Amino acid sequence: xxxxxxxxxxxxxxxxxxxxxxxxxxxxxxxxxxxxxxxxxxxxxxxxxxxxxxxxxxxxxxxxxxxxxxxxxxxxxxxxxxxxxxxxxxxxxxxxxxxxxxxxxxxxxxxxxxxxxxxxxxxxxxxxxxxxxxxxxxxxxxxxxxxxxxxxxxxxxxxxxxxxxxxxxxxxxxxxxxxxxxxxxxxxxxxxxxxxxxxxxxxxxxxxxxxxxxxxxxxxxxxxxxxxxxxxxxxxxxxxxxxxxxxxxxxxxxxxxxxxxxxxxxxxxxxxxxxxxxxxxxxxxxxxxxxxxxxxxxxxxxxxxxxxxxxxxxxxxxxxxxxxxxxxxxxxxx
Amino acid sequence: xxxxxxxxxxxxxxxxxxxxxxxxxxxxxxxxxxxxxxxxxxxxxxxxxxxxxxxxxxxxxxxxxxxxxxxxxxxxxxxxxxxxxxxxxxxxxxxxxxxxxxxxxxxxxxxxxxxxxxxxxxxxxxxxxxxxxxxxxxxxxxxxxxxxxxxxxxxxxxxxxxxxxxxxxxxxxxxxxxxxxxxxxxxxxxxxxxxxxxxxxxxxxxxxxxxxxxxxxxxxxxxxxxxxxxxxxxxxxxxxxxxxxxxxxxxxxxxxxxxxxxxxxxxxxxxxxxxxxxxxxxxxxxxxxxxxxxxxxxxxxxxxxxxxxxxxxxxxxxxxxxxxxxxxxxxxxxxxxxxxxxx
Numbered sequence: 001x002x003x004x005x006x007x008x009x010x011x012x013x014x015x016x017x018x019x020x021x022x023x024x025x026x027x028x029x030x031x032x033x034x035x036x037x038x039x040x041x042x043x044x045x046x047x048x049x050x051x052x053x054x055x056x057x058x059x060x061x062x063x064x065x066x067x068x069x070x071x072x073x074x075x076x077x078x079x080x081x082x083x084x085x086x087x088x089x090x091x092x093x094x095x096x097x098x099x100x101x102x103x104x105x106x107x108x109x110x111x112x113x114x115x116x117x118x119x120x121x122x123x124x125x126x127x128x129x130x131x132x133x134x135x136x137x138x139x140x141x142x143x144x145x146x147x148x149x150x151x152x153x154x155x156x157x158x159x160x161x162x163x164x165x166x167x168x169x170x171x172x173x174x175x176x177x178x179x180x181x182x183x184x185x186x187x188x189x190x191x192x193x194x195x196x197x198x199x200x201x202x203x204x205x206x207x208x209x210x211x212x213x214x215x216x217x218x219x220x221x222x223x224x225x226x227x228x229x230x231x232x233x234x235x236x237x238x239x240x241x242x243x244x245x246x247x248x249x250x251x252x253x254x255x256x257x258x259x260x261x262x263x264x265x266x267x268x269x270x271x272x273x274x275x276x277x278x279x280x281x282x283x284x285x286x287x288x289x290x291x292x293x294x295x296x297x298x299x300x301x302x303x304x305x306x307x308x309x310x311x312x313x314x315x316x317x318x319x320x321x322x323x324x325x326x327x328x329x330x331x332x333x334x
Numbered sequence: 335x336x337x338x339x340x341x342x343x344x345x346x347x348x349x350x351x352x353x354x355x356x357x358x359x360x361x362x363x364x365x366x367x368x369x370x371x372x373x374x375x376x377x378x379x380x381x382x383x384x385x386x387x388x389x390x391x392x393x394x395x396x397x398x399x400x401x402x403x404x405x406x407x408x409x410x411x412x413x414x415x416x417x418x419x420x421x422x423x424x425x426x427x428x429x430x431x432x433x434x435x436x437x438x439x440x441x442x443x444x445x446x447x448x449x450x451x452x453x454x455x456x457x458x459x460x461x462x463x464x465x466x467x468x469x470x471x472x473x474x475x476x477x478x479x480x481x482x483x484x485x486x487x488x489x490x491x492x493x494x495x496x497x498x499x500x501x502x503x504x505x506x507x508x509x510x511x512x513x514x515x516x517x518x519x520x521x522x523x524x525x526x527x528x529x530x531x532x533x534x535x536x537x538x539x540x541x542x543x544x545x546x547x548x549x550x551x552x553x554x555x556x557x558x559x560x561x562x563x564x565x566x567x568x569x570x571x572x573x574x575x576x577x578x579x580x581x582x583x584x585x586x587x588x589x590x591x592x593x594x595x596x597x598x599x600x601x602x603x604x605x606x607x608x609x610x611x612x613x614x615x616x617x618x619x620x621x622x623x624x625x626x627x628x629x630x631x632x633x634x635x636x637x638x639x640x641x642x643x644x645x646x647x648x649x650x651x652x653x654x655x656x657x658x659x660x661x662x663x664x665x666x667x668x669x670x671x672x673x674x675x676x677x
Contacts, residue, residue, distance in 0.1 A: 032631070038633065038634060038635070039635070063631055065628070065631060065633070065634065066634070067587075067634055068633075068634040068635050068637070068638050069586075069587040070586075070587075071583070071584075071585060071586050071587040071588075072577075072581065072583070072584050072585075073383070073573070073584050073585040073586075073587070073588060074587055074634075076576075076577065077380050077624065077628075078628055078634070080376045080379065080380060081373075081376060081380075081624075081625050081628035081629060082628065083372070083376065084370070084372040084373035084375070084376035084377075084625075084629075085367065085373070085628070085629050086372070096487055096579075096581055096584075097487075098487035098489060098577070098578070098579040098581075099487060099577045099579055099581060099584065100577075101577070101578055101579070102497070102500075102501055102576065102577060102578050103577075106501070161485070163484060163485040163486055
């Protein structure tokens with residue numbers, strides 16, 4: 001039975017290592033941020049915000065966790081464990097908002113404060129934070145695009161998936177903006193789907209260019225759209241002749257910003273969203289609520305808009321998007 | 335070795351020891367919070383979905399000849415989704431909540447049976463390798479679910495008795511856990527005490543001998559995969575009621591974990607051997623570990639790492655025979671079943 005002994009000893013060692021990893025033990029108040037999936041750039045950046053909040057508030061134990069695999073079921077399990085742990089507040093970026101309804105209801109029934117992000121259809125939440133108004137964001141992108149196009153010419157809109165609520169809202173915000181302000185802009189392809197895939201976006205953009213050789217503008221929605229479009233524009237030798245704007249991440253789109261194939265991108269900083277979620281959770285713990293026009297003391301959340309959510313909670317909207325082009329994308333490391 | 339009979343299964347000993355160790359360590363590390371009733375209920379509510387899927391994997395593995403059911407998660411989601419969409423057309427949720435719940439359950443299980451039988455028929459009659467067949471049907475079930483829902487979550491109408499299946503408790507024990515335990519006991523009885531169980535193990539151990547012994551291979555396979563379908567649909571029933579919704583990609587990470595549980599429970603992927611008690615204990619130890627890490631705020635990646643480590647430890651412990659049999663090099667029975675020459 002020597003092997004049994006070795007195996008049990010090793011198991012004990014593994015458990016001890018876990019204990020050491022969890023050394024930062026209990027304080028009175030705990031705010032846990034649960035993200036969709038850990039280990040990707042976006043949520044690593046959010047973690048920086050959570051860590052900064054924890055550093056500024058040493059009396060609060062704030063940390064971020066999330067499933068190792070992108071799966072709504074795994075996120076649900078984590079939240080159930082946190083409810084059993086009786087944390088003070090849960091700040092969650094739901095993988096799929098409806099899946100979490102019963103669990104978040106249970107959390108609130110037990111007196112746990114619940115804050116959500118990117119889930120304006122979540123009923124069982126006290127405060128949902130949106131970085132910005134989706135239509136305004138889409139209109140903002142479109143405004144930059146139309147400036148570049150000189151307010152005229154053929155243009156197309158790509159979306160990652162028609163099932164993605166926010167992306168469709170961005171696209172519609174852009175389309176409405178052009179319709180209202182720039183009658184000479186001719187939308188030839190409204191909302192082509194790219195399956196949130198850079199390769200697919202490239203294929204779609206190539207087809208659009210073949211069909212409309214005189215096209216002068218692209219608006220992308222998924223963060224991979226601009227990458228695909230940029231590649232297609234470079235290949236067609238039309239850098240500088242076609243204006244490309246869309247959601248994108250500086251590290252991913254940097255190459256195309258340098259070459260000029262992509263003129264500009266916009267995004268919101270997950271670090272600031274992480275800070276805002278924890279800040280609001282802290283306010284809820286202190287018994288305060290967020291008023292319309294309040295200043296959270298975080299860039300992009302200096303004058304928030306508050307509206308009623310689909311449930312009993314409220315939706316807090318910032319103006320937290322960042323416009324970036326070739327000149328300043330290097331300031332952002334994600 | 336002169337150990338009493340109940341100590342003879344090294345796999346079982348290992349799992350019991352690890353379970354105990356984890357519970358003791360967890361209780362100490364969390365200052366008793368681990369054995370708090372809230373945490374116990376939370377773990378009990380989380381265990382059944384994965385556990386039922388692991389039972390399905392175990393059953394299909396025992397049947398041998400490369401048997402495995404990869405379509406469990408997809409079928410679970412599909413059955414919950416169809417029930418959620420069909421039910422409002424049949425019964426009014428507000429007028430008769432009990433009837434609504436009953437019919438919901440029946441629809442879910444019927445879809446599970448149909449899906450499972452489809453797998454069985456393809457494998458038995460068309461002689462397709464189980465891994466290919468169930469991979470195909472898994473894509474088929476997922477595809478149907480995506481088309482039915484346009485890729486979005488489907489809401490399950492809120493009815494108290496229905497929600498209780500996934501969220502309620504009976505005698506302080508989650509109802510979902512009662513369902514899982516009932517499934518374990520029933521399946522354990524079927525495997526151990528019925529002619530079906532005996533034939534299944536024989537067929538898994540040596541298909542050729544089973545054929546000459548007159549065991550009806552096709553009927554056995556169809557029945558086995560049908561049962562896998564029922565187990566998957568029960569997992570679907572629990573997840574749909576637990577989350578009040580059904581989505582095509584819910585639990586997409588469960589498949590590999592379910593296989594891990596089955597293998598860690600000592601089920602022989604080559605067929606013919608698998609103890610349900612061990613699979614149950616493997617499922618509990620994974621649940622204990624994952625909840626412990628969440629309680630302590632340790633990264634989930636560390637949890638994955640610990641699981642992998644446990645699997646390796648269990649393989650190391652099972653010794654050469656089992657590892658060889660997994661790679662198809664030796665007999666299917668574990669060490670304890672093979673008489674040893676004592677020299």
